[in-house]
Amino acid sequence: MKNMTGWAAALALTAGMSLQAQTNELTVQVKKPGAPIQSTMYGLFFEDINYAADGGLYAELVKNRSFEFPQHLLGWQSFGKVTVLDDGPFERNPHYVRLAYSGHDHKQTGLDNEGFFGIGVQAGEEYRFSVWARVPQGGKGRIRVELIDLASADERQAVASESLEFESAEWKKYQLILKPSKTLERAKLRIFLRDKQTVDLEHVSLFPVDTWNGHENGLRKDLAQALADIKPGVFRFPGGCIVEGTEQPDRYNWKNSVGPVENRPLNLNRWQYTFTHRFYPDYYQSYGLGFYEYFLLSEEIGSEPLPILNCGLVCQYQNNKMEAHVPVCDLDSYIQDALDLIEFANGSADTEWGKLRADMGHPAPFNLKFIGIGNEQWGPEYPERLEPFIKAIRAAYPDIQIVGSSGPNSEGEQFDYLWPEMRRLKADLVDEHFYRPEKWFLAQGARYDNYDRKGPKVFAGEYACHGKGKKWNHFHAALLEAAFMTGLERNADIVHMATYAPLFAHVDGWQWRPDMIWFDNLRSVRTCSYYVQQLYSHYKGTHVLPLTMDKQPVTGAEGQNGLFASAVVDKNTNEIIIKVANTSDRPQPLKLTLAGMKKNATLTSGRCIKFSSPDPDIDNTVDQPNRVVPREAPIEVSGQAVETTLEPQTFAVYILK
């Protein structure tokens, strides 16, 4: 101000002061802890959509490994004398291939597998190739197994190559290890005969040796690790619409997904054809990632398992003809499936289904506490089917909590019809779904403030902000999810579970976006929505704390000054955690006051994690995975309050002690 006249300086000061926004006083009552926050509060929704299972989390690299796709060689390219036969060793997957001498020494017999959008392999890593084989005429047979560089001009250029000898006329499992010399995102697997002896091959498989926790029928490590890193409280599986199917035989049938993988029958995946502009004729469910693997994963990532079962209705969007659904009087086997599933998860090893679990490698129960019946069904046909399930489950397993559904919409006729029905049937939780635009997320912060506290609890089972005209991942959508989630947290007495959806998407094979984690054959990326979920989960605390903004209760209705907030205490660490989303375009001065502290007590430490983006329309990508990540920002604590400024379009978690 050195060169300014006194008048100009005064004017500048006044202008500066009027630009300075008013301080927002957030007052937390630290000595009045309210509802406990359920351990299940923030979790994961898994569905095999976007190649999330086969071609994704399930680490199998061979597509159509059992030759059971309706076109038996889809995904395979054969050369020489290859025939498909159907009297193989696995009753429910009877097809296999016969490789016979072509009649010419210079003409090979064999076949290539293209994998899922290619086969991703890392140089120096080990890959376990396994196959069931026999030499039908007896004696010895030999094959060569190679990983081929698809991009190489010389297709004979193998990056790994080994021989395998078969010595039995009976079916036996053989395996070898391949160690590629080069990293390839899109290799293919080549198998060809090494001499004149005919060989039969079935269940041709290739897995990285280094899977999540080293399991042989295992999961892709980076993807499972991303799940574990959320510290999810609940893991919902296997969907979603695939629970329902378009016809009854296509529904997810958990009993087909357990036992030896070789004998788990193939199922159609309805995401193969749901969107004609993204049609994937090779999208099936191998069930290699089945209910045993889902339970095991839930246990290993510290989540409560939440299986959802078909209630006798197929997907009403796809096929709402009455004859497509199971009549109420014929539901017995479906209800038995639910009871048997509980026995599979929790029964002792001397029960039929508990024994199967034990035989598969897990003698201890999985301690299942929740089961969902029906996905997003609607109309009177849903409650009339749900009712007999509830009766039977309550009679046999009174401690199991049952999740019902309020249909596909976040409000409206079906929603208004189904909630009272769920109350009448005494469902423990109601699964609500909302894929909605920005406006909805901004307006719904107070959604749960006035819910009936006496009825079922809420499971926000599928939700995501779908930007208007921007149905892809970007920071702004994640910010609005964060803002909306303050309302879930403030209402933790009634909201017991929340899971963003969908979870995974392959960059080359998606049907639906946005999604939480994207991947290609070698890499994966955590999106902005992932980080929001992670921040909530890591800092969920143990109890809700009352919170006011400028002496008014924080309601979240349209935000106050564009601000959305919630507060919790973590009684294990004695930390007070305040989450604030500034959805406005201006910096917001904040005063965070901890009311109720002892008179002479002062705050001793404080941290803040901030999440913002230089551009609200961008997100992380597999090529640029760390463009937008939460960062720790310094804050000063003194006395019983913190004075700070929250930047525009920023989500912050303040952790005070």
Ligand code: AHR
């Ligand atoms: O998450 C994608 C789909 O959205 C789910 O399968 C279904 O439940 C919902 O309609």
